[in-house]
Amino acid sequence: MxxxxxxxxxxxxxxxxxxxxxxxxxxxxxxxxxxxxxxxxxxxxxxxxxxxxxxxxxxxxxxxxxxxxxxxxxxxxxxxxxxxxxESLERIIGPKAQYDWMNIRFQDFTSVSDYDSAMLRITSQLRLCGQATTDAAMIEKTLSTMHADNAVLQELYRERHYNRYCDLIAILRMVKQI
Incomplete structure (x- = not known):
């Protein structure tokens, strides 16, 4: 053997x-x-x-x-x-990840975990292609793509001035459980 x-x-x-x-x-x-x-x-x-x-x-x-x-x-x-x-894979993955980044919307997901997984996959692909995404950009993307019915919550989360994406996601998960 x-x-x-x-x-x-x-x-x-x-x-x-x-x-x-x-x-x-x-x-x-x-x-x-x-x-x-x-x-x-x-x-x-x-x-x-x-x-x-x-x-x-x-x-x-x-x-x-x-x-x-x-x-x-x-x-x-x-x-x-x-x-x-x-190396051509970066030229394929990069534009696809950029497209996904432009089109990901919090409101399109049924759970915070599903959204978080998709967001982390996209940002990881962007990072692998040399296009790092900041926590601030991820936070803004999340808040700006919430459903219009959640405009008040959106502003409350903005007022909390989250610096880390993971902190915002933790709060969103907690709120979803209530």
């Missing part, structure tokens, strides 16, 4: 559908292992560090990607090749 080792995070599949998440996870894990410099320009890594990093990265690739990049022994080269191969 083959030796099975646990993955630290999801394997990058052939079509790269979760490439952006994989990239964040891979970089964080390399950093935790003290190997992040192996994928950076002028990282000055030893051959042993490069070997550890390449083994780690390959361990988190789909079999077909392993075969395609079989002879790549430098983790920086592998990292760059994968970035080039899947």
């Amino acid at each position: 083959a030796h099975m080792t646990k993955q630290d995070f999801d394997i990058l599949d052939n079509n790269g559908t979760k490439y952006l998440q994989w990239r964040v996870d891979a970089r964080a894990n390399l950093k935790a292992k003290g190997l992040e410099h192996t994928i950076l320009v002028d990282g000055n890594s030893t051959s042993q560090e490069q070997a550890k990093a390449i083994v780690f990265l390959r361990h988190h690739l789909h079999e077909n990607l392993k075969i395609e990049y079989l002879f790549v022994e430098d983790p920086k080269e592998l990292w760059d090749n994968l970035c080039q191969r899947f």
Whole structure:
């Protein structure tokens, strides 16, 4: 029986559908292992560090990607090749996330939790594409897209001057339970 080792995070599949998440996870894990410099320009890594990093990265690739990049022994080269191969995903995910951001409305959700999940998914996708969204923007988006019948509540929440989106959501959840 083959030796099975646990993955630290999801394997990058052939079509790269979760490439952006994989990239964040891979970089964080390399950093935790003290190997992040192996994928950076002028990282000055030893051959042993490069070997550890390449083994780690390959361990988190789909079999077909392993075969395609079989002879790549430098983790920086592998990292760059994968970035080039899947960089188009940012051009696809970014506009979709922007569209979702423009069209998300609090009033369209039946629960605060559903809205919060959608909001966090969208902002995470925007952040992965280099378009960070502030708490203030998330708060304003939430309050400005409440149903018109809740105009008084909207103003009450604005007067509370929430600085963190999670604080507003916590209050909204509490109010929904009453």
